[in-house]
Amino acid sequence: xxxxxxxxxxxxxxxxxxxxxxxxxxxxxxxxxxxxxxxxxxxxxxxxxxxxxxxxxxxxxxxxxxxxxxxxxxxxxxxxxxxxxxxxxxxxxxxxxxxxxxxxxxxxxxxxxxxxxxxxxxxxxxxxxxxxxxxxxxxxxxxxxxxxxxxxxxxxxxxxxxxxxxxxxxxxxxxxxxxxxxxxxxxxxxxxx
Numbered sequence: 734x735x736x737x738x739x740x741x742x743x744x745x746x747x748x749x750x751x752x753x754x755x756x757x758x759x760x761x762x763x764x765x766x767x768x769x770x771x772x773x774x775x776x777x778x779x780x781x782x783x784x785x786x787x788x789x790x791x792x793x794x795x796x797x798x799x800x801x802x803x804x805x806x807x808x809x810x811x812x813x814x815x816x817x818x819x820x821x822x823x824x825x826x827x828x829x830x831x832x833x834x835x836x837x838x839x840x841x842x843x844x845x846x847x848x849x850x851x852x853x854x855x856x857x858x859x860x861x862x863x864x865x866x867x868x869x870x871x872x873x874x875x876x877x878x879x880x881x882x883x884x885x886x887x888x889x890x891x892x893x894x895x896x897x898x899x900x901x902x903x904x905x906x907x908x909x910x911x912x913x914x915x916x917x918x919x920x921x922x923x924x925x926x
Contacts, residue, residue, distance in 0.1 A: 735747075737753075742797060743798040743801075751801070751802045751803050751808065756811070758795050758797065759795065759811060759812070759815050761794050762791050763815070765794045766787070766822065769786070769791075773822070774822060774823060780823070783823055784841065784843070787819055792847070792850070795812075795815070796850065799851050800855050801892070802892075804890070804895055805890050809848060813848060815847075816846075816848075817834050817837060820838070820840075820841050820843075824840055855892075856899060856900060856921065856925060857918070857922055859896055859908075859912050860912045860913075860922075862875065862912075863913050864915065875909070876909060893905065899925050900921050902921070
């Protein structure tokens with residue numbers, strides 16, 4: 734028995750928390766950025782080209798397996814901080830400079846989009862699971878009920894609760910029914926912000 738193991742490039746931990754996996758992914762994406770630092774920080778290249786390069790090579794490392802993450806507020810903050818770290822490095826803004834995140838976003842002519850990308854991918858993955866019969870076991874897990882009483886305290890954040898918050902579909906059955914309809918799910922995903 735082990736506390737953690739790596740399966741298909743993703744760390745799985747005994748307590749099933751995704752915080753440690755997100756930290757590992759952020760660090761791997763940081764290393765991917767540093768590997769291409771000379772290109773990504775070179776002002777000879779167009780800024781839009783460098784940002785597209787970051788999405789292709791750095792975000793791909795970061796978002797591997799993101800569809801399975803359960804995101805808490807602390808993890809969201811870490812992801813958004815990493816996105817701002819990327820923009821600051823691309824613009825060569827030193828950590829001693831007193832420049833706000835809003836100013837950095839203005840300079841790159843973008844809004845924060847990493848978290849929105851994760852929300853859309855995760856919601857699209859739910860639709861993929863619910864529409865394909867080969868995922869019957871996963872469908873049973875998602876639709877299943879656990880017998881017994883819940884313990885005292887606040888409910889833990891769950892994978893499905895993340896999606897319910899983002900889509901505004903509070904009822905699980907409504908969300909599952911919508912996920913089974915491709916057109917309705919595409920409309921829901923397009924309206925996630």
